[in-house]
Amino acid sequence: xxxxxxxxxxxxxxxxxxxxxxxxxxxxxxxxxxxxxxxxxxxxxxxxxxxxxxxxxxxxxxxxxxxxxxxxxxxxxxxxxxxxxxxxxxxxxxxxxxxxxxxxxxxxxxxxxxxxxxxxxxxxxxxxxxxxxxxxxxxxxxxxxxxxxxxxxxxxxxxxxx
Amino acid sequence: xxxxxxxxxxxxxxxxxxxxxxxxxxxxxxxxxxxxxxxxxxxxxxxxxxxxxxxxxxxxxx
Numbered sequence: 371x372x373x374x375x376x377x378x379x380x381x382x383x384x385x386x387x388x389x390x391x392x393x394x395x396x397x398x399x400x401x402x403x404x405x406x407x408x409x410x411x412x413x414x415x416x417x418x419x420x421x422x423x424x425x426x427x428x429x430x431x432x433x434x435x436x437x438x439x440x441x442x443x444x445x446x447x448x449x450x451x452x453x454x455x456x457x458x459x460x461x462x463x464x465x466x467x468x469x470x471x472x473x474x475x476x477x478x479x480x481x482x483x484x485x486x487x488x489x490x491x492x493x494x495x496x497x498x499x500x501x502x503x504x505x506x507x508x509x510x511x512x513x514x515x516x517x518x519x520x521x522x523x524x525x526x527x528x529x530x531x532x
Numbered sequence: 533x534x535x536x537x538x539x540x541x542x543x544x545x546x547x548x549x550x551x552x553x554x555x556x557x558x559x560x561x562x563x564x565x566x567x568x569x570x571x572x573x574x575x576x577x578x579x580x581x582x583x584x585x586x587x588x589x590x591x592x593x594x
Contacts, residue, residue: 373589385584385587389588390569390592391592394543394591400539400542400543435593438592461555468590469555470585475577475581476557477560480556
């Protein structure tokens with residue numbers, strides 16, 4: 371299941387936020403656009419750009435983020451990290467990363483670094499978490515005997531269905 | 533001008549440094565407030581607490 375599929379199916383139940391952070395492989399950094407890496411990227415059909423310099427101002431960063439949003443067409447509004455990389459650092463997000471956060475504000479899933487671009491993330495586990503999302507129990511149900519509930523408002527047990 | 537290998541080492545060092553401090557399942561998600569690509573529509577993570585789960589997808593163009 372792709373990110374676009376996840377969003378199409380679950381955006382009413384889950385708030386998706388794409389956050390643009392510092393460029394991972396800009397021309398003026400760890401560039402993968404030349405030589406064999408560049409050829410491999412093209413052969414793999416990656417949508418990652420290979421001609422972008424790392425923005426040095428917030429205005430430049432917003433322009434590149436807007437271009438990225440237009441080209442990658444996730445259909446999800448993109449938000450832009452500040453030039454000091456505060457959110458990127460807080461979540462160790464570079465180069466790509468996925469988190470799911472429960473309604474209680476706690477991390478439910480922390481994805482590993484992605485490869486090349488977000489379309490190549492392993493969406494399997496986050497998909498299962500979202501598929502098994504459940505509402506918190508009613509107050510009248512909370513002290514009833516039964517299976518142990520997840521401490522989160524996502525139920526990550528693959529055996530549960532709703 | 534730094535070589536690609538120097539950039540690679542720098543990136544890996546950054547990842548090692550920050551990954552150790554990254555939030556893990558069960559941790560409270562770090563708060564933030566960001567704006568969209570036009571510098572508009574400010575959004576805070578706390579806007580969704582008690583309302584909806586949130587999927588954060590971090591990435592760049594390269």
